[in-house]
Amino acid sequence: VPGPLAYLNGEFLPRSSATLSVEDRGFVFGDGVYEVWRVLGGQPFELDAHLARLKFGLGELRITPPDIAESDMFSNVAKRLLGASSLETGEATIYLEITRGAAPRTHQFPLTPTRPTVFAVANRFEPPEPLRARGARAITMPDVRWLRCDIKTIQLLPNVLAKQTAVEQGATEAIFIRDGVVTEGSHTNLFGVERGVIRTHPANNLILGGVTRSVVIDIARSLGIEVDETPIAGDRIGGLDEAFLVGTTTDVMPLVRVDEHTVGSGAPGPIAKQLQLALRERLDAIGGERRSPATIAS
Amino acid sequence: VPGPLAYLNGEFLPRSSATLSVEDRGFVFGDGVYEVWRVLGGQPFELDAHLARLKFGLGELRITPPDIAESDMFSNVAKRLLGASSLETGEATIYLEITRGAAPRTHQFPLTPTRPTVFAVANRFEPPEPLRARGARAITMPDVRWLRCDIKTIQLLPNVLAKQTAVEQGATEAIFIRDGVVTEGSHTNLFGVERGVIRTHPANNLILGGVTRSVVIDIARSLGIEVDETPIAGDRIGGLDEAFLVGTTTDVMPLVRVDEHTVGSGAPGPIAKQLQLALRERLDAIGGERRSPATIAS
Numbered sequence: 001v002p003g004p005l006a007y008l009n010g011e012f013l014p015r016s017s018a019t020l021s022v023e024d025r026g027f028v029f030g031d032g033v034y035e036v037w038r039v040l041g042g043q044p045f046e047l048d049a050h051l052a053r054l055k056f057g058l059g060e061l062r063i064t065p066p067d068i069a070e071s072d073m074f075s076n077v078a079k080r081l082l083g084a085s086s087l088e089t090g091e092a093t094i095y096l097e098i099t100r101g102a103a104p105r106t107h108q109f110p111l112t113p114t115r116p117t118v119f120a121v122a123n124r125f126e127p128p129e130p131l132r133a134r135g136a137r138a139i140t141m142p143d144v145r146w147l148r149c150d151i152k153t154i155q156l157l158p159n160v161l162a163k164q165t166a167v168e169q170g171a172t173e174a175i176f177i178r179d180g181v182v183t184e185g186s187h188t189n190l191f192g193v194e195r196g197v198i199r200t201h202p203a204n205n206l207i208l209g210g211v212t213r214s215v216v217i218d219i220a221r222s223l224g225i226e227v228d229e230t231p232i233a234g235d236r237i238g239g240l241d242e243a244f245l246v247g248t249t250t251d252v253m254p255l256v257r258v259d260e261h262t263v264g265s266g267a268p269g270p271i272a273k274q275l276q277l278a279l280r281e282r283l284d285a286i287g288g289e290r291r292s293p294a295t296i297a298s
Numbered sequence: 299v300p301g302p303l304a305y306l307n308g309e310f311l312p313r314s315s316a317t318l319s320v321e322d323r324g325f326v327f328g329d330g331v332y333e334v335w336r337v338l339g340g341q342p343f344e345l346d347a348h349l350a351r352l353k354f355g356l357g358e359l360r361i362t363p364p365d366i367a368e369s370d371m372f373s374n375v376a377k378r379l380l381g382a383s384s385l386e387t388g389e390a391t392i393y394l395e396i397t398r399g400a401a402p403r404t405h406q407f408p409l410t411p412t413r414p415t416v417f418a419v420a421n422r423f424e425p426p427e428p429l430r431a432r433g434a435r436a437i438t439m440p441d442v443r444w445l446r447c448d449i450k451t452i453q454l455l456p457n458v459l460a461k462q463t464a465v466e467q468g469a470t471e472a473i474f475i476r477d478g479v480v481t482e483g484s485h486t487n488l489f490g491v492e493r494g495v496i497r498t499h500p501a502n503n504l505i506l507g508g509v510t511r512s513v514v515i516d517i518a519r520s521l522g523i524e525v526d527e528t529p530i531a532g533d534r535i536g537g538l539d540e541a542f543l544v545g546t547t548t549d550v551m552p553l554v555r556v557d558e559h560t561v562g563s564g565a566p567g568p569i570a571k572q573l574q575l576a577l578r579e580r581l582d583a584i585g586g587e588r589r590s591p592a593t594i595a596s
Contacts, residue, residue, distance in 0.1 A: 006320060019317035020325060022304060022417050027318060028395065029454040030328035061459070095403065097326065104421075105393065107454065107461035107485055119320050146456055147442035155453045156327040156405065157359070158444055163405035164360075187405055 005084040007068075007077050007120040012084070015121065021102035024117055029107070030155045032099030032117070033057035036248050037078075039122070040287025042088035044078055047071060049211045054096070057151045062109070063100050066116050081122040091125040091287075093249060097154065125249065132276065135256030135268045136172035136245070140234060141165060143176030143183050143206075150205045159186040173245055175258065178206060181231035188250045189213040192232045193242035193271050202229040212279075216246050219278045225271060237261060242269030251283075252276035303382040305366075305375050305418040310382070313419065319400035322415055327405070328453045330397030330415070331355035334546050335376075337420070338585025340386040342376055345369060347509045352394070355449045360407070361398050364414050379420040389423040389585075391547060395452065423547065430574065433554030433566045434470035434543070438532060439463060441474030441481050441504075448503045457484040471543055473556065476504060479529035486548045487511040490530045491540035491569050500527040510577075514544050517576045523569060535559060540567030549581075550574035 006018035025031035035054045037044040044050070051069055058065045067073045078094050085092075101114030145158045162174035163186040173185040182190055184207040191200045198220055203209035217227050237243065238261030245253040252275045254268030263269075304316035323329035333352050335342040342348070349367055356363045365371045376392050383390075399412030443456045460472035461484040471483040480488055482505040489498045496518055501507035515525050535541065536559030543551040550573045552566035561567075 008320065015320075018320045020320055020322070022306065022313075022316045022318055022419075024318070024325065025458075027322065027325045027397075028332075028452060029458050030452055031455055031458055034326075061455070062462075099325075107458050108465045109458075109462050121320075142445075144445035146444045146453075147440075148456070153455055154326060154328055155444075155455050157329055157451055157453050158446070160323075160327050160329055160405050160407075161359070164407050167406045 003084065004121070005081055007081060007118070009115070009118055012080060018119070020117065023102040023104065024099055025101060025103065025114075026097065026099030026117060026154060028105055030153065031061070032063075032097055032154050033061060033152050034095065034097040034154055035152060037094040037096075038125070038248050038283065039078070039082065039087065039092040039094055040283055041090070042079070042082050043286045043288075044075075044094060045283055045286050046211045046215065047074070049214070053152060053209070053211065054098070057153065058098065060148070060151050061100070061153070063098065063116050066098060066118050068096065068098075068118050068120070077120055078122070081120060085122055085124070087122050087124060091127060092122055093125045094120060094122050096120040099154070127251065128253070131172065132251070132253055133268070135254040137170065137257040138173045138175050138185070138245070138255050139166050139169055139171045140177050140182075140237070140259055141174045143178035145176070147205055149183070149207055150203070150209060152208055162186040172253070175237075177234040180234055182234055182237065183207050183231070185245055185247075188245035188247035188253070190232070191216070191244050191246055192237070192240040193269060194240055196226070196271075198225055198227045198271070199232050200227070200229055201231045210247060212246050212248050212251070215282065216252060216275055216279060219275055219282070223274065223278065237263075240264065242271055244269075244272040244275075251279055301382065302419070303379055305379060305416070307413070307416055310378060316417070318415065318417075321400040321402065322397055323399060323401065323412075324395065324397030324415060324452060326403055328451065329359070330361075330395055330452050331359060331450050332393065332395040332452055333450065335392040335394075336423070336546050336581065337376070337380065337385065337390040337392055338581055339388070340377070340380050341584045341586075342373075342392060343581055343584050344509045344513065345372070347512070351450060351507070351509065352396070355451065356396065358446070358449050359398070359451070361396065361414050364396060364416050366394065366396075366416050366418070375418055376420070379418060383420055383422070385420050385422060389425060390420050391423045392418060392420050394418040397452070425549065426551070429470065430549070430551055431566070433552040435468065435555040436471045436473050436483070436543070436553050437464050437467055437469045438475050438535070438557055439472045441476035443474070445503055447481070447505050448501070448507060450506055460484040470551070473535075475532040478532055480532055480535065481505050481529070483543055483545075486543035486545035486551070488530070489514070489542050489544055490535070490538040491567060492538055494524070494569075496523055496525045496569065497530050498525070498527055499529045508545060510544050510546050510549070513580065514550060514573055514577060517573055517580070521572065521576065535561075538562065540569055542567075542570040542573075549577055
């Protein structure tokens with residue numbers, strides 16, 4: 001049994017022996033991007049949408065995309081990582097990070113082009129179904145992040161600090177407020193429902209245009225639910241009929257409390273439940289699996 | 299001859315064999331802080347001021363300060379790193395980075411507290427005297443950074459991208475403009491002179507309160523030059539009598555051109571020269587060295 005592997009710069013290594021140069025620009029400057037895929041039955045969900053976002057980010061950072069940004073190459077690496085950890089069945093995630101590589105420290109790009117650092121691992125994933133059934137809590141916090149949140153970079157310290165604050169307050173997520181409106185969560189997008197219409201922040205430079213965000217918007221419209229991509233005022237969260245988080249490992253997570261406000265009836269709302277069910281069907285379709293409705297929403 | 303060493307988590311290692319876990323939160327989240335010291339004759343300049351800022355940053359990130367944040371311990375590590383590279387004489391820098399450590403990836407802090415990663419290296423340093431003599435060029439760029447620039451974190455991607463843009467345009471530095479005013483450079487503070495008064499952005503959350511910034515303000519005041527810590531309007535840069543950058547490896551660097559504007563006479567100004575001379579004296583005093591005035595400002 002080989003045990004968990006990491007993919008690092010073209011090699012498959014035992015995870016504990018995958019190490020980086022201290023001069024890696026990811027470590028010294030946060031000079032890199034990443035992606036996380038949901039994997040079902042060995043199949044990455046929305047494989048190409050994540051790779052497209054990855055290439056967009058590499059382009060913005062002006063890092064030449066390495067081979068792994070191509071679908072075939074990524075699929076091969078994913079297959080081997082999943083296989084080594086017996087993750088070809090059930091649920092998993094794949095994490096991929098690409099940095100500008102290792103070079104003597106200067107803010108500007110290295111004079112001699114570096115080989116980008118490519119790191120990937122696969123992990124078992126357990127969807128948070130019990131929490132989904134009862135609904136989650138969130139807090140709001142000022143959005144102090146930079147103005148290129150549309151790039152999925154490893155510049156995640158404000159997200160780390162916000163999420164930690166949420167967890168310490170018994171909440172699942174911190175929702176960022178900038179200039180009086182909700183932008184998104186620390187690692188999720190926020191959707192609200194008012195009079196049957198879904199509202200969420202437009203996919204501009206102030207949020208990460210989530211892959212699952214797009215999927216859920218697509219599902220909602222296909223179900224005849226109107227989606228209005230205009231921001232929700234921070235002081236209107238308490239008055240929403242429903243609120244839910246959306247993300248790669250979050251799926252659709254109903255919020256029942258935000259700060260001191262009860263959202264809607266205080267239980268997961270009908271639109272969130274309907275969207276989660278439809279998203280779950282898409283996830284299961286890729287994995288070729290069937291789950292009983294009982295495990296989806298109790 | 300041992301050759302260049304790195305200090306990593308309590309050990310002195312050959313630099314090329316100093317490697318990190320791929321799960322280091324510095325690499326995955328940019329979850330860390332750093333400092334750079336100027337070193338003269340084996341003596342770190344403003345040793346305690348840098349350590350104080352380091353501790354402030356560790357406090358804001360809620361990382362328990364490791365031993366190296368103490369003056370005695372830091373001095374011992376510095377001495378060994380400098381000695382191994384024959385840097386006890388002349389000029390050098392020491393780079394120190396501290397991250398939250400390695401742990402399975404979750405945005406929130408690891409449930410089991412991690413040992414912070416501590417990494418330090420020493421490098422030879424050559425002050426940019428030829429450029430100082432003729433004066434440097436800068437460009438202006440929108441300040442898209444986060445709103446906690448007062449913490450010296452490794453979240454440096456916007457700084458990297460700005461500096462690279464400057465270098466590609468033949469400039470030395472990119473000066474950030476936020477809400478119509480100059481905040482600072484990508485790795486320096488900006489000072490302007492108007493009618494004999496120095497202006498620079500106040501040390502709030504929008505800039506890194508530089509150690510050299512404080513030293514230069516102190517020097518200026520001791521020389522009877524008024525220092526007004528109010529921001530300079532972005533559209534006033536072209537009308538300044540003098541402009542100069544200030545930083546740990548920059549000292550006082552006169553700017554003779556910003557974007558398409560010639561600054562003052564187009565040559566290094568008298569206040570910049572005076573401050574550089576006085577700063578150089580303080581630097582030389584710590585190193586116990588004497589330099590001829592010719593190497594200071596031609």
